[in-house]
Amino acid sequence: MKTATIVGAGLAGSLWAVYLAKAGYNVTIFERRSDIRLAEIQAGKSINLALSHRGWEALRAVGVDHHVNELAIPMTGRIMHSATGELTAQPYGQEGQAIYSVSRGGLNAKMMDVAEKEFGATINYNMQCTGGNLEEGIVYLTNKLTGEHSEHQSDLVFGCDGAYSALRYKAFQKLDRFNYSQEFVEDGYKEFLIPANADGSYKLDKNALHIWPRGRFMLIALANEDGSFTCTLFMPFEGDENAFDKINTKAEIEAFFETRFPDFYEMCPNVVEQWGTHPLSSLAIMRCYPWTSGKAALMGDAAHATVPFYGQGMNASLEDCHTMGKLMEEHDHDWEAIFKAYQADRKPNGDAVQELSKHNYLVMRDFVADPQFLLQKKFENRIQELYPEKYIALYSMVSFSSIPYAEAWKKGQEQDVYMKDLMQQHDIESLMKEGKVDDLIHRIFKDKLVSN
Amino acid sequence: MKTATIVGAGLAGSLWAVYLAKAGYNVTIFERRSDIRLAEIQAGKSINLALSHRGWEALRAVGVDHHVNELAIPMTGRIMHSATGELTAQPYGQEGQAIYSVSRGGLNAKMMDVAEKEFGATINYNMQCTGGNLEEGIVYLTNKLTGEHSEHQSDLVFGCDGAYSALRYKAFQKLDRFNYSQEFVEDGYKEFLIPANADGSYKLDKNALHIWPRGRFMLIALANEDGSFTCTLFMPFEGDENAFDKINTKAEIEAFFETRFPDFYEMCPNVVEQWGTHPLSSLAIMRCYPWTSGKAALMGDAAHATVPFYGQGMNASLEDCHTMGKLMEEHDHDWEAIFKAYQADRKPNGDAVQELSKHNYLVMRDFVADPQFLLQKKFENRIQELYPEKYIALYSMVSFSSIPYAEAWKKGQEQDVYMKDLMQQHDIESLMKEGKVDDLIHRIFKDKLVSN
Numbered sequence: 001m002k003t004a005t006i007v008g009a010g011l012a013g014s015l016w017a018v019y020l021a022k023a024g025y026n027v028t029i030f031e032r033r034s035d036i037r038l039a040e041i042q043a044g045k046s047i048n049l050a051l052s053h054r055g056w057e058a059l060r061a062v063g064v065d066h067h068v069n070e071l072a073i074p075m076t077g078r079i080m081h082s083a084t085g086e087l088t089a090q091p092y093g094q095e096g097q098a099i100y101s102v103s104r105g106g107l108n109a110k111m112m113d114v115a116e117k118e119f120g121a122t123i124n125y126n127m128q129c130t131g132g133n134l135e136e137g138i139v140y141l142t143n144k145l146t147g148e149h150s151e152h153q154s155d156l157v158f159g160c161d162g163a164y165s166a167l168r169y170k171a172f173q174k175l176d177r178f179n180y181s182q183e184f185v186e187d188g189y190k191e192f193l194i195p196a197n198a199d200g201s202y203k204l205d206k207n208a209l210h211i212w213p214r215g216r217f218m219l220i221a222l223a224n225e226d227g228s229f230t231c232t233l234f235m236p237f238e239g240d241e242n243a244f245d246k247i248n249t250k251a252e253i254e255a256f257f258e259t260r261f262p263d264f265y266e267m268c269p270n271v272v273e274q275w276g277t278h279p280l281s282s283l284a285i286m287r288c289y290p291w292t293s294g295k296a297a298l299m300g301d302a303a304h305a306t307v308p309f310y311g312q313g314m315n316a317s318l319e320d321c322h323t324m325g326k327l328m329e330e331h332d333h334d335w336e337a338i339f340k341a342y343q344a345d346r347k348p349n350g351d352a353v354q355e356l357s358k359h360n361y362l363v364m365r366d367f368v369a370d371p372q373f374l375l376q377k378k379f380e381n382r383i384q385e386l387y388p389e390k391y392i393a394l395y396s397m398v399s400f401s402s403i404p405y406a407e408a409w410k411k412g413q414e415q416d417v418y419m420k421d422l423m424q425q426h427d428i429e430s431l432m433k434e435g436k437v438d439d440l441i442h443r444i445f446k447d448k449l450v451s452n
Numbered sequence: 453m454k455t456a457t458i459v460g461a462g463l464a465g466s467l468w469a470v471y472l473a474k475a476g477y478n479v480t481i482f483e484r485r486s487d488i489r490l491a492e493i494q495a496g497k498s499i500n501l502a503l504s505h506r507g508w509e510a511l512r513a514v515g516v517d518h519h520v521n522e523l524a525i526p527m528t529g530r531i532m533h534s535a536t537g538e539l540t541a542q543p544y545g546q547e548g549q550a551i552y553s554v555s556r557g558g559l560n561a562k563m564m565d566v567a568e569k570e571f572g573a574t575i576n577y578n579m580q581c582t583g584g585n586l587e588e589g590i591v592y593l594t595n596k597l598t599g600e601h602s603e604h605q606s607d608l609v610f611g612c613d614g615a616y617s618a619l620r621y622k623a624f625q626k627l628d629r630f631n632y633s634q635e636f637v638e639d640g641y642k643e644f645l646i647p648a649n650a651d652g653s654y655k656l657d658k659n660a661l662h663i664w665p666r667g668r669f670m671l672i673a674l675a676n677e678d679g680s681f682t683c684t685l686f687m688p689f690e691g692d693e694n695a696f697d698k699i700n701t702k703a704e705i706e707a708f709f710e711t712r713f714p715d716f717y718e719m720c721p722n723v724v725e726q727w728g729t730h731p732l733s734s735l736a737i738m739r740c741y742p743w744t745s746g747k748a749a750l751m752g753d754a755a756h757a758t759v760p761f762y763g764q765g766m767n768a769s770l771e772d773c774h775t776m777g778k779l780m781e782e783h784d785h786d787w788e789a790i791f792k793a794y795q796a797d798r799k800p801n802g803d804a805v806q807e808l809s810k811h812n813y814l815v816m817r818d819f820v821a822d823p824q825f826l827l828q829k830k831f832e833n834r835i836q837e838l839y840p841e842k843y844i845a846l847y848s849m850v851s852f853s854s855i856p857y858a859e860a861w862k863k864g865q866e867q868d869v870y871m872k873d874l875m876q877q878h879d880i881e882s883l884m885k886e887g888k889v890d891d892l893i894h895r896i897f898k899d900k901l902v903s904n
Contacts, residue, residue: 169625173634177689177734181633182625237629282629 001026002333003154005139007129008032008161011104012300012317014111016160018062019325021119023333028152029115030127030141032161037109047191048222048230049107050075050209050311051100052399058318061325067110072100073223079208080368085263089208090374093396094385099209099311101222132157132171137295139167156335157296160317163286163305168298172288180288185307185358187217188237188244188282192274194267196227203267204229211364212261217242218365219261231264234365237282244280283307285354289347292339299324304350309361312398316353316405320346352405356398376419379428382437387445391415453478454785455606457591459581460484460613463556464752464769466563468612470514471777473571475785480604481567482579482593484613489561499643500674500682501559502527502661502763503552504851510770513777519562524552525675531660532820537715541660542826545848546837551661551763553674584609584623589747591619608787609748615738615757620750624740632740637759637810639669640689640696640734644726646719648679655719656681663816664713669694670817671713683716686761686817689734696732735759737806741799744791751776756802761813764850768805768857772798797856804857808850828871831880834889839897843867 004020006013009031021027051072059065076098077091092099115121130149131140138153159167172178194203204210206223210231217235224230236243247256253272257265265271286305291298300317324342331337367373380393394412397403403411422428422444431437456472458465461483473479503524511517528550529543544551567573582601583592590605611619624630646655656662658675662683669687676682688695699708705724709717717723738757743750752769776794783789819825832845846864849855855863874880874896883889 173621177636177736179633179635181631181635183631183633184629284629 002156003028004156004158005030005137005152005154006158006160007139007167008159008165008302009108009112009123009125010160010162010300011108011111011314012302012321013158013160014108014115015058015062015064015318016158016299016321016324017115017121017123018064018111018119019321019328021115021121022062023325023328025156027115027119027121028154029121029123030129030139030152031123031125032128032144032166034125035123036105037112047104048101048224049104049314050222051102051107052311052315054312054319054322054402055315056100057402058315058322061322064111064114067114068102068107071106071110071225072102073225074098074100074207075209075222077208078368079205079210081210081212081261081263082369083214083260083262088374090368090377091381093393093400094381094388097396097400098207099399101209101224103224104314106225129161129166130170132167132296134171134175134296135294140170155295159296159298159302160300161302163284163301165298165302167296168288168302171296172293172298175293178288178290178293180286182284182286184282184284185361186236186238187234188280189232189234190244190275190280191278192231192233192268192271194221194229194231194264200227202227202229211368212264213365213367213369214242214260215366215369219264220364221264231268234283234361237280247275285358287351287354289343291343291347295335297324297339297342303346304354306354306357307361308357309364310353310357310359310398312353312356312405316350319349319402349405352409356405356409372423375429375432376423378432379423379437380419383441383445386438386441387448390445390448454608455480456608456610457482457589457604457606458610458612459591459619460611460617460754461560461564461575461577462612462614462752463560463563463766464754464773465610465612466560466567467510467514467516467770468610468751468773468776469567469573469575470516470563470571471773471780473567473573474514475777475780477608479567479571479573480606481573481575482581482591482604483575483577484580484596484618486577487575488557489564499556500553500676501556501766502674503554503559504763504767506764506771506774506854507767508552509854510767510774513774516563516566519566520554520559523558523562523677524554525658525677526550526552527659527661527674529660530820531657531662533662533664533713533715534821535666535712535714540826542820542829543833545845545852546833546840549848549852550659551851553661553676555676556766558677581613581618582622584619584748586623586627586746586748592622607747611748611750611754612752613754615736615753617750617754619748620740620754623748624745624750627745630740630742630745632738634736634738636734636736637813638688638690639686640732641684641686642696642727642732643730644683644685644720644723646673646681646683646716652679654679654681663820664716665817665819665821666694666712667818667821671716672816673716683720686735686813689732699727737810739803739806741795743795743799747787749776749791749794755798756806758806758809759813760809761816762805762809762811762850764805764808764857768802771801771854801857804861808857808861824875827881827884828875830884831875831889832871835893835897838890838893839900842897842900 002025004025004027006017006029009029013029017027017029056065059068077089080088112123116123126144128142128144129139130142137155137157138151139157141150159165161167173180197203210221212219219231219233221229221231238245247253250272253275257271285307291303299320306313323345327338327341383391384393397408426440431440454477456477456479458469458481461481465481469479469481508517511520529541532540568575578596580594580596581591582594589607589609590603591609593602611617613619625632649655662673664671671683671685673681673683690697699705702724705727709723737759743755751772758765775797779790779793835843836845849860878892883892
């Protein structure tokens, strides 16, 4: 029986353990933190994630999606909140399509349970990775409670230990010719909680992702199962105004929310207290290559951490597992071939998900407040409804399909040029009002060949 | 008396120690290696560097340039060696201008002597930096001979420990929002030695930098004081041909040099043996920011390591010392102000020297074999001779002036467009042959305003 070591019991690590255990490997996981199933979730670090098609597919491939169904709240579109409290809705896709708000902790705990109880993986907690010998498959560890040093050798080693991966930092980064970059964006984030109503009901529509787009900064909210919403404020660290370094006193905090996000301010009475107790966190894009060396591979955020604006970081990580799982079968457990194919396949997609994430920050904080952008989305949705085989909008390719990220990003940019051109040639708004937009779409798309 | 710690006793570290000691600081240096003055220089790692204007200025500012004069061999231009052994000379600048071949070890040893003996700096060898507390000015160390751990606190800490800086890796890279990248180029290098003749004389003109430009790969040679030349082959690690991974057997090595570099092959009879014993090394560009934090700053390669193709890596490092020295006086030892001004001034120049280095690789391995390029250089030289206040070629701005690298790079790109345009409008080659090129230059430049 072959042995595999996974560094990190997060989302990628715990799902990848399921894949490996299911394929007959003896799996040992080393996790730096204590068991999250026993620990209290830290205030201001609850974190909700948006699970979409690629993530579900990765769960489905090893038959664990049913465990997640009960944790997931569908979000069928965005609801934008203006500075005067007006709401505008925009569907993400077609009827029946949604992305899902899930708690990081809940999903993670579930995967750990499955890996341990259904497949016999072993998880060791409070074990800090302090180095690795990638050629020999050795991981060096320190027990954080006892201070004891140890090493663990196995046939395969997987670094699933996140954006600040210790295996990458302590082993991969020391390799000759290892390319690496960590690029922090100018913005930080702080979390806030909108509590449930007294009767446990939601203060906002739970089946939407709420956005308060304000140009250079924004607030978003995703529903939790208990009636509350986890909200995140994204804003520059430094600036002339609307920057974290300019908002310090009680009066400044209150004035900021009261004028910029009045409806949120109403729903979140203790925002000043939360500002003081919740941490201000930074956001980075991490790039590296190669992703494999000797007996080891990097997966998930350890290989391609990104900023959270497309909600695809987790989905990309789960898709890494899905792809590696398929390659494991295709190459019949020949790991030299699997690793080679894995990084050739996934590296361009890791790069693309980072580009998509950066682009979608502009979309969320700025474009979604622009009527012309919303009109284009509406027009695209109608085209997609009428000619689903001939047109898929970028958001749908990313969130509702398994089209490789690199392909989606390239095609999406081409489509955007094409759509902007169409919108300039035709007065889409009037055509929609007059009910004539379908005629135009039929005229253009009836005889159009499927691109690709 | 204020205390300063320098990590690394290389070129930047030893010169910076002179600056600090001269300004009255109590300086302690920690160096990972043993004393290079006592150690044998490793075969295939002798390394000659080109010292140019900025380096000399940095030495002159603290009165140590006279120590270096005796070590330096002037190179007034390039000599290109064609595949059939023909030589073409191209001067670097005007009459009397030169860059200087110096041995890294010799220069380094000299600076260490001066820092210790003239100014009382202390150098501790075999001391590996294992971390740092930048706010408190603490450096953590391990004695490589005894294994003993220690820490050293001072008022100021300088990371002058090179491209693979331990202080950057172990302390700066752990800072929140520290941007960092290491980017390896596709090419590696291997050193060879052309021995002196039996009578100690040189086999090639010692007052030139020799280049064998071959498009995607190249060989260069710089004179040593003892009559030998240190040669470096730059070539892709992997490739279809002319790549390190394709040249392995004795026959392949001999065939490679015999056909690509016949005159070199003649002068270097034991090239096969050297190929086997000299290491194949990689080349990287390291970028990071900020360069200062708390009581600490990064200088030289630790802040902006580059590829060696402009011969400016060392000069840029020495110029860091020169700039920091000037700021130390200007801001009267107010280190918060000095550090702020230092990184604001030097970061754009560090970026520019990296761009210049990458660009000059193309120049050296490819352009210098192009008659049109050489003609342009000749034309530029003549312009500069006639109108030295109105035109300075890029190479001269970089190598024979103190114009900031960022400004030189920007201006150089603009000038190149301008020159290419002039060369298209006029048949410079014929004008030169007919002795009429000066008329053209006078016509264009007489009334031209000085740019900037």
